[in-house]
Amino acid sequence: MIKVMIERKIQFGEEQAYDLAAQKMLSAVLLCKGYISSEQLFVRGKANHRVIITTWQSTHDWEAWASSAERNVAISFFEPLLIEQERVLVLKY
Template sequence: MAVKILIKRIVPDEKAKKLSVLLRQLRTLTTNQEGYISGETLTRFDKPGENLVISNWQSADNWRAWVISKERTEIQEKIDELLGTKTEYEIYKYV
């Protein structure tokens, strides 16, 4: 069953450039993962610095395999350290 993953981050202006580099690395790796369909990155219009990534996967198992992979974990730790907070994830399924 296909799922959508919502990934939320608060990004201060002074950290946006460094984060952009890490996100590009993550996106490049993600596109080669089994079950990955597509993704998009949005910035909230009325709250600057609030970002949302919507990632589409063929299954929750595909997403889980990617989220715990060593290559992803290494980059995600750098992101959380840079932002000083944990990234939030929400998994939604189609009904």
């Protein structure tokens, strides 16, 4: 089992649009092989800063999702709302 931490910084004023797009991402990932769970955390005092932590059965499952057409489509909805490219860390136990 692995955890993947994704950090995203959103343009100020676009937080609501981002949250709607993130819901589309969640809908897509729920059907993905190896996906276990996720949580979205808010950085205290920074309304435009999100950290998403997902749990996967294996690195292979995460990599399949990370390079999938479904994820690329979902990301295309909120990528224009970001200040910088998302940062991804794959964490192992």
